[in-house]
Amino acid sequence: xxxxxxxxxxxxxxxxxxxxxxxxxxxxxxxxxxxxxxxxxxxxxxxxxxxxxxxxxxxxxxxxxxxxxxxxxxxxxxxxxxxxxxxxxxxxxxxxxxxxxxxxxxxxxxxxxxxxxxxxxxxxxxxxxxxxxxxxxxxxxxxxxxxxxxxxxxxxxxxxxxxxxxxxxxxxxxxxxxxxxxxxxxxxxxxxxxxxxxxxxxxxxxxxxxxxx
Amino acid sequence: xxxxxxxxxxxxxxxxxxxxxxxxxxxxxxxxxxxxxxxxxxxxxxxxxxxxxxxxxxxxxxxxxxxxxxxxxxxxxxxxxxxxxxxxxxxxxxxxxxxxxxxxxxxxxxxxxxxxxxxxxxxxxxxxxxxxxxxxxxxxxxxxxxxxxxxxxxxxxxxxxxxxxxxxxxxxxxxxxxxxxxxxxxxxxxxxxxxxxxxxxxxxxxxxxxxxxxxxxxxxxxxxxxxxxxxxxxxxxxxxxxxxxxxxxxxxxx
Numbered sequence: 055x056x057x058x059x060x061x062x063x064x065x066x067x068x069x070x071x072x073x074x075x076x077x078x079x080x081x082x083x084x085x086x087x088x089x090x091x092x093x094x095x096x097x098x099x100x101x102x103x104x105x106x107x108x109x110x111x112x113x114x115x116x117x118x119x120x121x122x123x124x125x126x127x128x129x130x131x132x133x134x135x136x137x138x139x140x141x142x143x144x145x146x147x148x149x150x151x152x153x154x155x156x157x158x159x160x161x162x163x164x165x166x167x168x169x170x171x172x173x174x175x176x177x178x179x180x181x182x183x184x185x186x187x188x189x190x191x192x193x194x195x196x197x198x199x200x201x202x203x204x205x206x207x208x209x210x211x212x213x214x215x216x217x218x219x220x221x222x223x224x225x226x227x228x229x230x231x232x233x234x235x236x237x238x239x240x241x242x243x244x245x246x247x248x249x250x251x252x253x254x255x256x257x258x259x260x261x262x263x264x265x266x267x
Numbered sequence: 268x269x270x271x272x273x274x275x276x277x278x279x280x281x282x283x284x285x286x287x288x289x290x291x292x293x294x295x296x297x298x299x300x301x302x303x304x305x306x307x308x309x310x311x312x313x314x315x316x317x318x319x320x321x322x323x324x325x326x327x328x329x330x331x332x333x334x335x336x337x338x339x340x341x342x343x344x345x346x347x348x349x350x351x352x353x354x355x356x357x358x359x360x361x362x363x364x365x366x367x368x369x370x371x372x373x374x375x376x377x378x379x380x381x382x383x384x385x386x387x388x389x390x391x392x393x394x395x396x397x398x399x400x401x402x403x404x405x406x407x408x409x410x411x412x413x414x415x416x417x418x419x420x421x422x423x424x425x426x427x428x429x430x431x432x433x434x435x436x437x438x439x440x441x442x443x444x445x446x447x448x449x450x451x452x453x454x455x456x457x458x459x460x461x462x463x464x465x466x467x468x469x470x471x472x473x474x475x476x477x478x479x480x481x482x483x484x485x486x487x488x489x490x491x492x493x494x495x496x497x498x499x500x501x502x503x504x505x506x507x508x509x510x511x512x513x514x515x516x517x518x519x520x521x
Contacts, residue, residue: 167366170319174360175380175432176352185379189370266369267414
């Protein structure tokens with residue numbers, strides 16, 4: 055087996071996995087916050103569609119959603135996304151739904167007294183949310199967020215169903231053509247390194263926010 | 268001059284009448300104590316005048332500005348949002364559970380609102396906060412976080428936080444009820460000092476001796492109504508109403 059070619063291809067494919075990972079986070083975190091807000095509003099016109107969206111995203115396989123955004127938009131709406139964009143749209147929309155529920159749990163877990171104190175002091179709703187509530191939410195949602203980030207690293211492998219060459223796709227190509235299991239071990243190590251970094255990031259964040267209870 | 272006038276305040280929660288026609292008045296420099304058994308509506312009354320709850324009917328005027336009044340059908344109509352916010356700036360509220368912001372230092376807890384809401388400069392806000400901390404005997408705690416402080420210290424920070432907004436009237440919602448008995452004294456001392464400086468205050472309290480010593484006027488509430496009111500000598504020394512007598516005698520037993 056040509057290890058140099060194997061590793062070069064695996065590293066390139068890892069870049070694709072990382073790209074999906076970061077693009078998903080950059081867009082789905084703010085979107086998730088927005089969705090959480092929509093999920094919590096009493097305005098039914100917003101609340102009901104948001105609930106339906108969350109149900110669809112969490113209730114169907116991410117793999118199905120990937121296939122949908124690559125294959126189904128053309129016959130339905132005449133739009134053809136390129137593979138990577140379709141994957142990114144699917145990942146962003148899917149993860150935003152999960153993040154929204156985590157944000158919601160965090161926001162609803164903040165004692166009512168915090169809102170009341172802020173209101174009596176004259177803070178606007180925006181100031182209350184961004185200066186008082188959100189910083190406390192971030193601390194409380196670190197553990198479930200860690201779970202999601204780690205899952206996302208591994209979920210990037212699903213993108214291969216619409217023909218994207220990411221880490222696990224390259225690996226399985228090599229495994230089947232060379233009939234050699236070594237690439238699987240290497241891929242496993244790659245995922246572990248990435249998630250090791252994610253874990254370390256969350257440990258650091260947790261330590262940083264440890265100054266208060 | 269009247270700082271607070273509340274007239275005929277009614278408030279129900281899910282059909283249960285919690286406030287049944289409460290009227291109170293507070294003039295400048297006056298200390299009003301509201302006493303009464305749990306569930307009598309004392310805290311709800313405070314929450315209504317501090318805009319944490321809305322009233323069903325009645326009138327509230329703070330520093331000459333009308334917060335809410337009745338329409339022709341006797342239903343409460345609030346002033347517009349801007350007016351309500353402006354009225355909110357006249358008042359300060361000290362909570363039973365302090366409600367300090369745990370992620371902010373003591374200094375930030377006190378200066379955040381003056382800087383963001385009153386648009387004070389940071390230097391100005393911090394100078395004022397230092398003075399308040401000095402007054403609260405917490406000068407060395409400016410950089411501490413709430414979780415590092417005792418309950419009594421936290422409550423003093425929350426009083427400083429309210430005072431930093433220069434309110435015309437300060438409300439206390441059972442300010443010592445969440446504290447160990449040995450810590451209540453330090454809070455009562457602070458309120459006494461504020462009273463000596465003629466700070467206008469309304470204190471909901473279970474500390475009868477404190478109410479008797481410090482208040483200019485005492486209101487006894489039960490079941491959402493004011494059962495008896497008067498100056499402390501009258502109310503405690505020459506109690507008229509049987510319910511008030513029964514309530515006060517329970518305190519004298521212990």
